[in-house]
Every structure is written in structure tokens, then in C-alpha cells.
Amino acid sequence: MQTNFTETQLADSATRRSNAILRSCVHCGFCTATCPTYKVLGDELDSPRGRIYLIKDMLENNKVPDEQTVTHIDRCLSCLSCMTTCPSGVHYMHLIDHAREYIEKTYKRRWDERALRWLLAKILPYPGRFRLALIGAKLARPFRKLLPDPRLRAMLEMAPDRIPPASENDRPQNFPAIGSRRKRVALLIGCAQRALNTDINDATIRLLRRHGCEVVVPKGIGCCGALTHHMGKVEESHAMARANIRAIIRELDGEGLDAVVVNTSGCGTTVKDYAHMLRDDPVADDAARVATLAKDITEIMSELGLNDPFHAAPLRVAYHAACSLQHGQQIRSAPKDLLRAAGFEVVEPRDSHICCGSAGTYNLMQPAISSELKARKLATIEATHPEVISAGNIGCMMQIGSGTKIPLVHTVELLDWATGGPKPRSIATALRWKREEKQVFGIEDFRLGRP
Amino acid sequence: MTFTDKQTNNAAAAVSPTSEAELAGFIAERHARAAPIRVVGGSTRFQSEAIAADQTLTSRRLSGIVTYEPGALTLIARAGTPIEEIEAAVAAEGQAFAFEPMDHRKVLNTKGFPTVGGMVSANISGPRRIHAGACRDHLLGVRFVDGRGRVIKNGGRVMKNVTGLDLGKLLCGSHGTLGVLTEVALKTLPVAESQQTLAFHDISVEAAIEIFATALATPFEVSGTAFRSGTAWLRIEGLSPQVDYRRERLSALFRDREIDIVNETDSRMLWRGLRDLHHFAGSNVPLWRILVKASEAPAVVARLNALGGDVSLDWGGGLIWFESSANGSAVRNAAGRGQAMLLRRGTLPNSDSFPPEGASIARLSAALRQTFDPAGILNPGLMDK
Amino acid sequence: MSTIAMPEPDVGILARAPQIIAALESVLSAGTVISSPEETRAYECDALTAYRCPPLAVVLPRTTEEVATAMRVCHELRVPVVPRGAGTSLAGGALPTADSVIIGTMRLREILEVDTANRYIRVQTGITNLAVSAELEAEGFFYAPDPSSQLACTIAGNIAMNSGGAHCLKYGVTTNNLMGVRIVMATGDIVELGGPLLGTSGLDLIGLICGSEGQLAIVTEATLRIVPKPEGARPVLIGFDSAETAGECVGGIIRSGLLPVAIEYMDDVCLRAVEAFVKTGYPNCAAVLIVEVEGSEAEIDHQIARIRLIAEELNPVEFRASRTAEESLAIWKGRKSAFGAMGRLGDYLCLDGTVPVSKLPHTLKRIGELSKAYGLEVANVFHAGDGNMHPLILFNANAPGELERAEEFGADILRLCVDAGGCLTGEHGVGIEKRDLMTKQYTADDLAIQMEIKSVFDPAWLLNPAKVFPLEVSQPHREAAARCP
Incomplete structure (x- = not known):
């Protein structure tokens, strides 16, 4: 597609990247077919092609977005189904991430919206806080009908019946391989997952050890930054990413690592994108190293064989x-x-x-x-x-x-x-x-x- | 020069132009006088007395194949070209019209010869229509003269063409009421090198419809599905090994039934007879052509039988031929949601030929006829009552 | 920006915009009318992005009756209506004007009836082409027309443009697979045409509606012919060192009595782009044909053997017959990625002219010469079995003047197609893209009767304005329409 950015606008690396993405889009509309929100709502504004158009307009004209634009962009799940469908390889993820960051910086949401986002950003990435919140939510659940906001009700409903205690396995430590060591891997222990379900990390560690992996839970590893990143809160997300990168690089440059194993694919997508996220950051080189090391648990298990x-x-x-x-x-x-x-x-x-x-x-x-x-x-x-x-x-x-x-x-x-x-x-x-x-x-x- | 031709069935002398320009001039002149014309091709089908015209126009002298490109599967011919001539030319290249147009002469006891223009005007399609589509589906382009005498072309000679409105479809099956065709371009297709027919004897209409539906849901490209007097036929065509394979698979599918196999030449003869309704030849009883939803055919046939007469089925049950002296409204009642058209013979009123249309469709059709033929001179009274 | 002119919007309508929007909102359910400028902008074009104009409003109805209500309001207020399916047209078929209301069919997605005994499916037309076949999958049937955009394009758009596809050599295009329609007329009246019967004794109005590019009515429901799925299908890939030989091979296959379901052609420019994009392992040569045949395993082998005999007479660079599903996918992968791969090279204009199969080599040669003269690269990838060419002219939309040069080049190619005995458009439709070339293919009378027919259906000329008919040719009709009560 034709684009209209000035040289000054293109001096910004995020805008430059967005321009390249927009230029690669031919507006064929294939992405609409596999977009979940378009399937539900049937309005092109709630499809990737419509959002790309809204974003293009917003970025080209340095617009403060209006409420409708924000609504349509907020409705995007970032499921990236459109990227699988796109015949022209449009990198929608980087574009929507840029748009979210831009909206967060330029658009003032209503007070309740801001409060909700603040709350989520302050709770979800922190397992301790999240566990407390879940216990609170479980207690409050019988009264959820009294809440006026469906979003608050959704939060209470989300609390699981069983809230597990924190797992010892999620503390920084090394688990030696069983049998001869084939690989040394770091485990991204995640954040919300640690509060919601500790069985996943436990099973991952057992599985990897049984297949000859030494599993390291590096000191200082935590939330990958995805949750806040998708809200456009880049300061928080970049800080979290940086902390993870430092933690992993310490191991990598120390005893060495063959992979960073991720068992929550939402996090995996973000860690694999660290190189782009932190391209202008002092840790850019390390971010790129970590990004290439990241592997989903099923990727590494395919390599190892069962x-x-x-x-x-x-x-x-x-x-x-x-x-x-x-x-x-x-x-x-x-x-x-x-x-x-x-x-x-x-x-x-x-x-x-x-x-x-x-x-x-x-x-x-x-x-x-x-x-x-x-x-x-x-x-x-x-x-x-x-x-x-x-x-x-x-x-x-x-x-x-x-x-x-x-x-x-x-x-x-x-x-x-x-x-x-x-x-x-x-x-x-x-x-x-x-x-x-x-x-x-x-x-x-x-x-x-x-x- | 306008040539008059005494060979048409019509008593009045027919005008038979030898060029498109001459034909256009003739129509323009009639248009100016609002003088009606009976438009005919080779005069092998009914001559509706309902057409209020004292002058007949035929395109039969606009004759000859213009281009035939076997490698592109396309043929262009002037409207008056006899189908026999075209069939011979394309057969020499191993090709044919896949929609298998029927020849009405024997069953309607008419003389003359079928022309390609007449075939298109009436959208004549035979048994293979169930698989390959109708005449209209193989029509690539037309040239015609409208009711004002304008020479108009539409479509072309290529298989895919969506340039502008598709007037070819509209002309095809318009029975000369919108314009007089002067040239048509049609798709030809290779004739299958082999064919066989599976015959099921002593079965009911219900059983036949079930056999057709089952067979047509298979990937074996059944290209003929007809029924008559307790016998149902399924035709399969293709490369020789393909036909053997398909026969085996279909026989297995209907293993509970007794099946006779009709081979090659005999099969071709059989389908020629079914196509041209040889079983109804030699009679003067009115003949109806009734389009129905195939699954409703048994019920319609039962009602038709109650009126007295004889039926045969084609197109998987979607087409019922009905020979009967019953009156028009009785036949139409029996047809239910189907469309009954009187093909003629016998003495039923001509107004029965075309079934009545719903109000909105009738209005649109009338407005279109008015557009093509503002003076109402082309076969007036035929489709518009 | 570009060379094709759109008429000036009616200032009277623009001035009444708030009343028009209010009138629509008052009779349609909440969330059906979109009118804020930020939002209508996303509807300013389809897949032909060189032409853009936000509409006055967008209406997204959920039922035929709502479409009719919206049409009635627009008719009463004399507001032009632009029908829109999925907006995948490459011809600007869904391009709005500033004084028009878009009526989109994308929320009309119900499957209304599946009847395998009579072999049809009845659907609302906002459903996508591929979703129809998906619905039939378990029954062993499919809907045959398969335009390249079948994942996203709607049946409404397919009917409007009479869409074709790779497999129409055997199965025909939309018009050959359409049995009935429910249409909303410009006045808001609802009319049903056809249905489960195999034809009609009256005028073939469905044939007229199909391919009418939204000039006559909006189609909201359709009865579609469905076809049993073949037992199997496998392609062969044949590489040649010249376009002419590839063309000869196409003719040879067609003459032989075989009827492949598809014969696709890709030239060297396209092959290089595809190879760089998806690593197909196609031979490095001047032209590649992909020929697909259907049937049982043995039938396929038999047909492939015959194709091999024909091809080997012509000394192909490579003859690769697929033996497995994986090999078939590998052969098709490059062809299916062709447009995406071209998109990576830059912007492109995708043309759609058709020529008689025998004229393919000549036309390709002339396109090559024109490409040099214009200094713009062109890639050819198309349906060779039916002569439907898709030259892709590559250009840079951000470079001033290049779009205009590409359009001029495209127009020359289309003139070439008409001179070769072909036509301007084989399956994409005229839209605005080829509108001004219509006089190349048709005489004044040829066009006059088409416009008179439009007047029958749409006396006020409100439907899909400024498309199909050149503006100067349609002017008297439009002026007469403006006077019509």
C-alpha cells in the first residue's frame, strides 16, 4: 500500500518499522476471513485490514486517536491468526504493538478503564500479589452479581476453585539431569501461571530431567513482559524483559545454556520477539541472543525425542x-x-x-x-x-x-x-x-x- | 436483397436475409412501422399460433461456421448454421457440444432442420445437462439484432469473460422475443472415448429417483440419468479404463439390484433415442416439458398419471416429459411447484405454452422485452401473453 | 493521483448527510450504521487501493429485510448505494463515492438449507466462498468456483463479479453454478429468482444478475449447485525453456481429449519471486505449467501418463508428477504463494484480460516488449487452460508517477487482449479499473442496451455509481435518471 510518512516521522525506528509493514500490505483482505473478532462482529473495522487502516491513519497524521479507533484496536486479541493467513507476510504483531504503545502515550482513557488497567498491570505479573488477589476473588465470588461492571465480574469468575500454594520448584535453583546430561536449559517460570497452576512447571522440570536436561531456574527470572506489553505499557514491559535478559545472560555467559525453555506459549511469542522489542535498548545485543535461545517446550522435546x-x-x-x-x-x-x-x-x-x-x-x-x-x-x-x-x-x-x-x-x-x-x-x-x-x-x- | 423462402411450415412467406446488415435493416423498418414478426430458426419446433404476426423472419440463410479452434474448445457460427453441419465439423476433431442438444423433428413431426441459432434461442439441452450444464452454460458470446434493428454483440469467444452485463444468458431461452441472433460462440468439448450404461429394470419412479440421487452424489461423473416404463438408465463416460472402473464402482454401490450393462454403440443409440424422445414419436397427443425438483418427481408423476397419459424422466428426475390430452390447468396443478411448458402437438390452446410467472418476475421480464423491443414486434404474444 | 476519474459528489446529498444518517439509523437496528469519518475511512477502498474515497455511511445489515429497508431509505432520499461483499475486488468494484452509502453483506452469513438429494445449498450471500465448501465437506460435496481469494471473498461478491477460479476449466464459473437468487431491488423490493429447478421457462434473469457488478440489485441469498468431491486429484509440473512451447503444450493437452481441472502457467519473473519467497524447488526455466487431473488413483495415473506423452514431444526441462499428497502440496505451494510473493517485491497491478488460448504465446511476447518500453517489470501467472491472463505489473506506489505509468501499461495490455480476440476481464469484473476501456471492446449500441437494462432495474441509477460504464457514455442515462420521478 501507498504510505505517507515524512522524513521526520521515519526517523523514529518504530514508525520506520510500521511504514515497512504497511508498505508490504496489499489490502487483499484475506486476513478478515480468519480474524475471530471479524467472525463475531462482522465489521471490517474489527478485522486486521480495518485496524491496519485505522493505525495507518493514526500514525501518518500523528493523530490523537478518537474513542472509536481505540475501541477497534482494543478489540484485537493479538491472536495473530492474520499473520498465518497473510500471503504477503505483513508483520501485524509489530504494527499492533506499536499502535498500542502509541495509544497508551497519546490517548487518555476514562478513569475506570485506567484504574482497571493499572490494577491488572500491578497484579498479574506478580505471582505473590496475584495469589492473594485470587484468594480474595474466590471469597468475593458469591457476590459477583452485585458488581456493575462486566469486566469486574469476569475477573471474579476467573478465579479457579483450587488455588495452589507456591511451588518450591519455582525458586531459583538447578535441577540436575537424570542420566547423562544432553542439554543445559533455563526454564522461564512465568508469572500468572505460577499462581494459577504449579503442576505445569513441575511436570516440565520432571520431563526435561528425565530426558537428560539440566534445568536451571535462573535468579531474577520472572514475568516476560507480555501482559503489560499488550496493554501498551512499554516501560513496565521493557523493564521486565530486561530483568529476564540479565538473568538469562548470567547463566549463558556462566555455565552456558542450550535453550531457554518456555511452557506458556504467550510468553514464548514475546521472548522470541525480545530482539525487536528492545532494538533501541542498551541490552539490544543480549536481547537478540536470548530471543534466539527461546524454545517452546514442545520444540525442545521434538529435538530430544520421547x-x-x-x-x-x-x-x-x-x-x-x-x-x-x-x-x-x-x-x-x-x-x-x-x-x-x-x-x-x-x-x-x-x-x-x-x-x-x-x-x-x-x-x-x-x-x-x-x-x-x-x-x-x-x-x-x-x-x-x-x-x-x-x-x-x-x-x-x-x-x-x-x-x-x-x-x-x-x-x-x-x-x-x-x-x-x-x-x-x-x-x-x-x-x-x-x-x-x-x-x-x-x-x-x-x-x-x-x- | 430480401429473399423470401416458401419452405417454412408457416403459410406466409418467410423473409430470410443473407447478411446481418440486411436483417438489421429489415427489423428497423418493421420497428418503424410497429409491424410484428414471427421469428424462427429452422422451424423444427412448435409454431405458436399465439404469435400475432403476418410476417415470418428466419435466420437460416445466415449460415456457416465462422471459426472453429479445437485447441481452444471454441466454435463461432452464424445463427442459421444447421446443427448437423456443426456436429460433423466438430466430430472430425473428436469434439461435440457437451449439453447434447435434442432434435425435435421426430417427436414433433416437423420438417426443416435444427439451427444453432434456434438451439440457443430455446436453450435446448439434452440428457447430459445434468452433468455438463445447459446450452446457456456453454454459450460464450452472441451477436444479435434487437427490436429496433441495432446490431449488438455481447460476450466473446473466450471461456472466461465478465466484461459488462451478460446478455447471452438473457438471449438464450428468450425464444426470439428480445432479438434475432445472427452469430453465436459456443464452447465445444472432447467426446468421451468410451461410454456404458447401467440399466435397472422393473423399478418404480421412487426407486429411480433414489438411484439417480445416489449415483449423482458419487464422483463417477454420471452423465445421463433417465427413466421410462419401469427402467432407469445411468450413463457413464470417459477414458476406457475410467469407464470400466466407474461401472464397477457403481455396480458395487447398487449390488442389491439387478443391473444390465449397455455397451458403447448400443449405449449411444439408447441415449440418442432418449434425447430425442423417440418413445413419444408418431403420436399427435400434446407433449409437456415439466421442470421439477427431482425429489418431488415421484409425487408429480403420480398426479400426472392420474390425469391419464405417459411420462418419461430425465435430468435425474428434474425433467418430466408428459404426453397427455389433459388440459393445461390440470397439468399445471399436477406440476405443483414445478414449471410446465407445452411443447405442442395436438390441439390445446396456444396460450398454454408458457407457464404463468409471478408478478415481480413478469414485470421485470416485460420491462426487459420493452427495452429490447420497444415496439413489441418480436414474437409478440409468445412469452408475454 | 491516478488516471481514472470519479464524478464530483452531489453537494446536495453531502449537505443532507446528517438527515440521511438519521433516517437510516431510525429504521435499522443499533450498531448497523457506521458514519463517523474515522470509521468510514476503513471502507474507502477494496483490494484496488490506488482508488480511495470514504463513503457517507456504511450499513451492515443482518437480514435481507434490513438490506431492503436500507435500500428503500436510500431510494427515497435519492442516495447512491455501493454494495460490498468482503472488499476483495481487484477492480474497484466496491469503491464508494463521497455521496454514497455502502451496504455490506458481510453479516449475512447463515446457511439456510443443504439438500444433497437435489444437489444444492442455499445460503445468505455474506458467507465466504470457502465456508460454503467447508459446510459441505462432511457430506462429500463442494462448491466448485474457487477464486484465489476464496478464503475471504463472499458469495455476494462472487455473484456480482461472476467469479471464476483455477478449476473452472472443468467446473465452470459462478454463473454455471448458480441456481437461484433472492435480490433486493433499488427500490427496496425483494424478488426471488430461480431455485432448485434446473432452469426456467421464462427469461434467464439469474444469468443477467450474475456478473452485473452490483448495477442491478443486491443479492442477499443464493441457491448454489454443489458437486460431489472427486476421489482424488494430483498435479504435474512441467517446465519449458520457452513460453511458446508451454503454450503449445496447453493446446496439445486440450486437444487430446483430456479435461484437466486446472492448467496454470507461471513465467520466469514469477518463478524467481516465488522461489525467493517459499523455496518451491521449481525448475529454473522460462515457463512452468501446473496441470491437475482428478479421479481414482488409477485414473489419475492414466491421465498423467497421457499428459507425459504430450509434454515429452516438446522436450520439457522438467516433468514432475506428484505421487503423494505432500508432493501435490509442494507443487501447488508456489502457485498459491505467487501473489503474496509478488507483493513482497513491491506494489502491483493485477490485470485480468483473457485471450483465445491460441493467442497466448503472441500476447506474452508483446507484453514482454511493452514491459521493456515502459521500464516496468511484469510477471505472468494465470489460468492457461482458458486463456485468462493475470499479468502483474510491478511498481512503487510511493514513487510519484509510477502508478500512472503502470496503469497506462495495463491499459495497453488489455487493448492487446481485445485485439487478440479476447476481452478486458475474465473474472475480476470491470469495476472502475477497466471502465474507460469498455469502448475498446464494445460499440455504442453494445453499451447502450446494457445501460438500458440497468435503467429497467435501477431507474434512478443509484446502484454502484460510476462503475462499468464510461462516464461520458453513461452521462445521458444518468441525466435522464436524475429527472426520473
């Missing part, structure tokens, strides 16, 4: 592709291949490329669209009659798990189980329940979820 993967029951697994994995990182077959190699029957729901509506804090900020996407996702997943659902991202797990009785696990928990680890907690619970039901009602087939 040892003796026959310990689990051969359940029918509906694999939910997290957008950050399938679109953000373009990892599609690795998780399914691993699950199949581990003896599971893998099925995929129709429209697997469409987001479940979780998208970081999206389910909290845009509850209406989010719950519509959730309902659609649940319907397509349940239509595959799975015994268990697996996903590679905590956000999706919370979103989907809150709407179904089918047990839901992280892919890594199934791989851990199959290679000798414990049965994942939610499967164990569901099986126990089913077995009791069988004894009581004499149901023959205790496999879960079969029609």
Missing part, C-alpha cells in the same frame, strides 16, 4: 492449539506429533485456527467477545468427544477449563505422564469421579466424555 513413552492410558485427546503457539510461533505439528508418539489419540476441533478468547487479559477487558469465542471453542471441542483436552498455554487452559467438565491439562503434563511421571491431577480427579459413578450407576464404559 524416551519409553508408554506409561499413560491411551486417551482421546482434543488438542487445542493456542494462538501464540500456532500463529505467534508457527508451531503446529510438534505438540500433536509428540502426543501421538506418547500413545494418545489426537483429535482437533473444527476451526482450530480461531482463538478461544483468552488472549492474555482480553477475557477480562472484553468479556462479551471473549465469552462468545469461548462458547464457540467449547462447542467445537466437545463435538470431537474427547476424554481430555490439552493445550500449551495457561491462558487458554483457564478460559476453556472454566466452561467444560472435560479434564484439561497442559500438553507437558501428558508427556510427563506418558514417560513415567504422575497422572495429571485433573485426569486423576475425573477418573476417580467416573469410577465412583460406575460403581454407583453400573456404567460400563468409564472412559470419559464418550458419547
Whole structure:
């Protein structure tokens, strides 16, 4: 597309990057077809092509965005389905990130909106605060109907039934490899995930060790910065990224690292983008080194291959592709291949490329669209009659798990189980329940979820 | 020079121009006088008495193939070119019109010869229409003279063409009421090197419709689906090994039924007869052509049978031929949501030929006729009652 | 900016904009009318971005009745209406004028009826082309027309433009697969044409509506013919060291009595761009054909063997027949990525002229000569089986004057197509892009009757203004329409 930026505007590296992205877009409209919000709302303004247009107009004219523009850009899930679809390789992620940062700097939101965003940015990335908030939310949940704002209600509803205590494993330490060491990897232990579900990191550590990896939890590692980055709060997000980069570089330049393992794909997408995020930062070179080291757990497991993967029951697994994995990182077959190699029957729901509506804090900020996407996702997943659902991202797990009785696990928990680890907690619970039901009602087939 | 031709069935002398310009001049002159014209091609089909015109115009002397490019699957011919001439020319290259136009002479007991212009004007399509589409689907372009005497071209000679409004479709099946075709461009296709027919005997209409629906849902490109007197036929065509394979697969699909196989030449003969309705030849009883939704054919056939007469089915049940002396309104009632058109023979009133149209469609159609032919001189009374 | 003129907007309408918007809002459900300038801007163009103009308002109805209501208001207030599907037109078919209201069909997405016994599907037309086939997947059927944009383009747009696709050599284009439509007339009246019957005894109005580029009515529902899925399909890739030989091969295959579902052509410029983008492993040569055949495994093998005989007479650089699904994907990958790959090289104009298959080599040669004369590179990638060419003229939209030069070059190519016995557009439609070239293909009378037909459907000339018919040719009709009560 033709663009209209002045030389002065192009002196700014973010604008220069956005100009290059806009120039590569031919406005063909393919992206509209796979955009979840366009599917729900049917207005081009709520599609990538419409947003690209809004962003172009805003950036070219140095506009203070109006409320509508902000609304349409806020509605973007950043699921990046459009990037998978785009035939011309338009890097929508960098463009929308730039737009969010620009809006955060130039647009004054209403007080309640600002308060909400401030609150989220101050709580979610900090597991200690988040755990306290979850306990509070659980207590307040019976009164949620009294809340006027659907976003606040969504927050209370999000609190899980079981809030686990902090895991010892998430403290900085080294876990030696079992058997001879094949790799030395750092684990990004994340933030919200540590408060919501400690089983994922535990299973990851067991799985990696069992496959010859020394697992390091570096001192000073924490939130990757994605949550605040997607709100356009770049100061916070860059500070968090920088802290992570320093923590990882210390290990890398010390005993060395073969990879930084990420088991929350939303974070993986961000860490892999550190080089771009911090391109103008003093730590730019280190950021680039860390970005290339980042690997999703399924990527590293594909490299290592599964040892003796026959310990689990051969359940029918509906694999939910997290957008950050399938679109953000373009990892599609690795998780399914691993699950199949581990003896599971893998099925995929129709429209697997469409987001479940979780998208970081999206389910909290845009509850209406989010719950519509959730309902659609649940319907397509349940239509595959799975015994268990697996996903590679905590956000999706919370979103989907809150709407179904089918047990839901992280892919890594199934791989851990199959290679000798414990049965994942939610499967164990569901099986126990089913077995009791069988004894009581004499149901023959205790496999879960079969029609 | 205007040449009059006494060979048409019509008693009055027919004008038969030898050039497009001459034809245009003739129509312009009639237009100026608002003098109606009966437009005919080779006069092999009905001559509706409903047309209130004392002058017949035929395009049969605008004859000859203009271009035929086998490698591009396209043929351009003047409107009066006999179909026989075209069929011979394209057959020499192993090609044909895939829509298999029928020849009405035997069943309607008419003389003359079918012309390519007449075929297009009436959108004549035979049994293969179910697979390959109708005449209108193979029409690439037209030249015609409208009711004011303007020479107009539309479309072209290439297979894909979306330049401007598609008037070819509109002219195709307009029975000369919008304009007189002078030249048509059509798509030709390779003739299949082999064909076989599966025959199912002693079955009901219901069973036939079910067989057709099942067969047409397979990927075996069934290109003929007809039924008559308790026998249903399925035609398969293609490269020789392909036809054998398809026959095997279809036979397996209908393994519960007894199937006779009709091979090559016999199959071709069979479909020629079905196409031209040889089974209804030699009678003077009125003949109806009824379009229905295939799944509704059994019910329609039952109602038609109750009126007395004889039916045969084509197009998977989507086309019912009905030979009967029943009156028009009874036939139309029996047709239900279908469209019944009187092809003629016998003595039913001519006003029965075309079924009535809904109000909005009738209004649009009338306005279009008015646009093409403001003086209302082209086959007046035929489609507009 | 560019060379094709749009008429001056009606200042009277612009002055009444608030009343028009209020009138629409008063009869349509909330969230249906978009009118803020920030928001209408996103609707200022389709996939032909060289031409842009924000509309007065955008209406996004959810039902046929809402479309009719919006049309009735616009008709009463004498406001032009621009129909819009997914906005993927490469011809500017959905380009608004400043005094027009866009009526979009994108929220009309229901599947209304699937009837496999009678082989049709009835849908609201805002559904995408590919979504129709997806709906039929489990039943073993598909909807055959497959324009390259089938992922995103809507059935409404397909009908408006009579869209084709790679596989129309065997299955035909939209008009050959359209059995019925429900249309909203310019006045807001709803009319049903056709349906499950295989034809009509009256005038073929569906044939007229199909490809009418939104000049006659808005199509809100359609009955579409559906086709059983073939047992399988596999392509062969054939490389040649000259465009002429590739052209000969196309003719040879067609004459042989085979009927491939697709014959696609890519030239060396395109091959290089695609190779750089997706690493296809295509041969490095002057022209590549991709020929796809359908059937059972044995049938496919048999057809491929015949194609090999024809190709080998012509000494191909490479003949690669796919044996597996993966190999098929690898062969198609480059072709499917062609437009994206070209987009990476810069801006492009995508043309759509069609020539008789026998004139392909000559036309390609002349395009090459013109490319040198204009100093603009051109890549050729197209449906060779039906002569539908898609020359892509590469230019830099940010460089002053280049768009105009590219347009001039494009116009020369289209004139070349018409002179070769072909036409201006094979499947994209005239839109505004080819509007002013219509007189090259048609005489005054040819165009007059088309405009008279438009007047039958749209007496006030409010539908999709300034498209299809050259402005100076349509002026008397538009003036007469302005006087019409």
C-alpha cells in the first residue's frame, strides 16, 4: 500500500518499522476471513485490514486517536491468526504493538478503564500479589452479581476453585539431569501461571530431567513482559524483559545454556520477539541472543525425542492449539506429533485456527467477545468427544477449563505422564469421579466424555 | 436483397436475409412501422399460433461456421448454421457440444432442420445437462439484432469473460422475443472415448429417483440419468479404463439390484433415442416439458398419471416429459411447484405454452422485452401473453 | 493521483448527510450504521487501493429485510448505494463515492438449507466462498468456483463479479453454478429468482444478475449447485525453456481429449519471486505449467501418463508428477504463494484480460516488449487452460508517477487482449479499473442496451455509481435518471 510518512516521522525506528509493514500490505483482505473478532462482529473495522487502516491513519497524521479507533484496536486479541493467513507476510504483531504503545502515550482513557488497567498491570505479573488477589476473588465470588461492571465480574469468575500454594520448584535453583546430561536449559517460570497452576512447571522440570536436561531456574527470572506489553505499557514491559535478559545472560555467559525453555506459549511469542522489542535498548545485543535461545517446550522435546513413552492410558485427546503457539510461533505439528508418539489419540476441533478468547487479559477487558469465542471453542471441542483436552498455554487452559467438565491439562503434563511421571491431577480427579459413578450407576464404559 | 423462402411450415412467406446488415435493416423498418414478426430458426419446433404476426423472419440463410479452434474448445457460427453441419465439423476433431442438444423433428413431426441459432434461442439441452450444464452454460458470446434493428454483440469467444452485463444468458431461452441472433460462440468439448450404461429394470419412479440421487452424489461423473416404463438408465463416460472402473464402482454401490450393462454403440443409440424422445414419436397427443425438483418427481408423476397419459424422466428426475390430452390447468396443478411448458402437438390452446410467472418476475421480464423491443414486434404474444 | 476519474459528489446529498444518517439509523437496528469519518475511512477502498474515497455511511445489515429497508431509505432520499461483499475486488468494484452509502453483506452469513438429494445449498450471500465448501465437506460435496481469494471473498461478491477460479476449466464459473437468487431491488423490493429447478421457462434473469457488478440489485441469498468431491486429484509440473512451447503444450493437452481441472502457467519473473519467497524447488526455466487431473488413483495415473506423452514431444526441462499428497502440496505451494510473493517485491497491478488460448504465446511476447518500453517489470501467472491472463505489473506506489505509468501499461495490455480476440476481464469484473476501456471492446449500441437494462432495474441509477460504464457514455442515462420521478 501507498504510505505517507515524512522524513521526520521515519526517523523514529518504530514508525520506520510500521511504514515497512504497511508498505508490504496489499489490502487483499484475506486476513478478515480468519480474524475471530471479524467472525463475531462482522465489521471490517474489527478485522486486521480495518485496524491496519485505522493505525495507518493514526500514525501518518500523528493523530490523537478518537474513542472509536481505540475501541477497534482494543478489540484485537493479538491472536495473530492474520499473520498465518497473510500471503504477503505483513508483520501485524509489530504494527499492533506499536499502535498500542502509541495509544497508551497519546490517548487518555476514562478513569475506570485506567484504574482497571493499572490494577491488572500491578497484579498479574506478580505471582505473590496475584495469589492473594485470587484468594480474595474466590471469597468475593458469591457476590459477583452485585458488581456493575462486566469486566469486574469476569475477573471474579476467573478465579479457579483450587488455588495452589507456591511451588518450591519455582525458586531459583538447578535441577540436575537424570542420566547423562544432553542439554543445559533455563526454564522461564512465568508469572500468572505460577499462581494459577504449579503442576505445569513441575511436570516440565520432571520431563526435561528425565530426558537428560539440566534445568536451571535462573535468579531474577520472572514475568516476560507480555501482559503489560499488550496493554501498551512499554516501560513496565521493557523493564521486565530486561530483568529476564540479565538473568538469562548470567547463566549463558556462566555455565552456558542450550535453550531457554518456555511452557506458556504467550510468553514464548514475546521472548522470541525480545530482539525487536528492545532494538533501541542498551541490552539490544543480549536481547537478540536470548530471543534466539527461546524454545517452546514442545520444540525442545521434538529435538530430544520421547524416551519409553508408554506409561499413560491411551486417551482421546482434543488438542487445542493456542494462538501464540500456532500463529505467534508457527508451531503446529510438534505438540500433536509428540502426543501421538506418547500413545494418545489426537483429535482437533473444527476451526482450530480461531482463538478461544483468552488472549492474555482480553477475557477480562472484553468479556462479551471473549465469552462468545469461548462458547464457540467449547462447542467445537466437545463435538470431537474427547476424554481430555490439552493445550500449551495457561491462558487458554483457564478460559476453556472454566466452561467444560472435560479434564484439561497442559500438553507437558501428558508427556510427563506418558514417560513415567504422575497422572495429571485433573485426569486423576475425573477418573476417580467416573469410577465412583460406575460403581454407583453400573456404567460400563468409564472412559470419559464418550458419547 | 430480401429473399423470401416458401419452405417454412408457416403459410406466409418467410423473409430470410443473407447478411446481418440486411436483417438489421429489415427489423428497423418493421420497428418503424410497429409491424410484428414471427421469428424462427429452422422451424423444427412448435409454431405458436399465439404469435400475432403476418410476417415470418428466419435466420437460416445466415449460415456457416465462422471459426472453429479445437485447441481452444471454441466454435463461432452464424445463427442459421444447421446443427448437423456443426456436429460433423466438430466430430472430425473428436469434439461435440457437451449439453447434447435434442432434435425435435421426430417427436414433433416437423420438417426443416435444427439451427444453432434456434438451439440457443430455446436453450435446448439434452440428457447430459445434468452433468455438463445447459446450452446457456456453454454459450460464450452472441451477436444479435434487437427490436429496433441495432446490431449488438455481447460476450466473446473466450471461456472466461465478465466484461459488462451478460446478455447471452438473457438471449438464450428468450425464444426470439428480445432479438434475432445472427452469430453465436459456443464452447465445444472432447467426446468421451468410451461410454456404458447401467440399466435397472422393473423399478418404480421412487426407486429411480433414489438411484439417480445416489449415483449423482458419487464422483463417477454420471452423465445421463433417465427413466421410462419401469427402467432407469445411468450413463457413464470417459477414458476406457475410467469407464470400466466407474461401472464397477457403481455396480458395487447398487449390488442389491439387478443391473444390465449397455455397451458403447448400443449405449449411444439408447441415449440418442432418449434425447430425442423417440418413445413419444408418431403420436399427435400434446407433449409437456415439466421442470421439477427431482425429489418431488415421484409425487408429480403420480398426479400426472392420474390425469391419464405417459411420462418419461430425465435430468435425474428434474425433467418430466408428459404426453397427455389433459388440459393445461390440470397439468399445471399436477406440476405443483414445478414449471410446465407445452411443447405442442395436438390441439390445446396456444396460450398454454408458457407457464404463468409471478408478478415481480413478469414485470421485470416485460420491462426487459420493452427495452429490447420497444415496439413489441418480436414474437409478440409468445412469452408475454 | 491516478488516471481514472470519479464524478464530483452531489453537494446536495453531502449537505443532507446528517438527515440521511438519521433516517437510516431510525429504521435499522443499533450498531448497523457506521458514519463517523474515522470509521468510514476503513471502507474507502477494496483490494484496488490506488482508488480511495470514504463513503457517507456504511450499513451492515443482518437480514435481507434490513438490506431492503436500507435500500428503500436510500431510494427515497435519492442516495447512491455501493454494495460490498468482503472488499476483495481487484477492480474497484466496491469503491464508494463521497455521496454514497455502502451496504455490506458481510453479516449475512447463515446457511439456510443443504439438500444433497437435489444437489444444492442455499445460503445468505455474506458467507465466504470457502465456508460454503467447508459446510459441505462432511457430506462429500463442494462448491466448485474457487477464486484465489476464496478464503475471504463472499458469495455476494462472487455473484456480482461472476467469479471464476483455477478449476473452472472443468467446473465452470459462478454463473454455471448458480441456481437461484433472492435480490433486493433499488427500490427496496425483494424478488426471488430461480431455485432448485434446473432452469426456467421464462427469461434467464439469474444469468443477467450474475456478473452485473452490483448495477442491478443486491443479492442477499443464493441457491448454489454443489458437486460431489472427486476421489482424488494430483498435479504435474512441467517446465519449458520457452513460453511458446508451454503454450503449445496447453493446446496439445486440450486437444487430446483430456479435461484437466486446472492448467496454470507461471513465467520466469514469477518463478524467481516465488522461489525467493517459499523455496518451491521449481525448475529454473522460462515457463512452468501446473496441470491437475482428478479421479481414482488409477485414473489419475492414466491421465498423467497421457499428459507425459504430450509434454515429452516438446522436450520439457522438467516433468514432475506428484505421487503423494505432500508432493501435490509442494507443487501447488508456489502457485498459491505467487501473489503474496509478488507483493513482497513491491506494489502491483493485477490485470485480468483473457485471450483465445491460441493467442497466448503472441500476447506474452508483446507484453514482454511493452514491459521493456515502459521500464516496468511484469510477471505472468494465470489460468492457461482458458486463456485468462493475470499479468502483474510491478511498481512503487510511493514513487510519484509510477502508478500512472503502470496503469497506462495495463491499459495497453488489455487493448492487446481485445485485439487478440479476447476481452478486458475474465473474472475480476470491470469495476472502475477497466471502465474507460469498455469502448475498446464494445460499440455504442453494445453499451447502450446494457445501460438500458440497468435503467429497467435501477431507474434512478443509484446502484454502484460510476462503475462499468464510461462516464461520458453513461452521462445521458444518468441525466435522464436524475429527472426520473
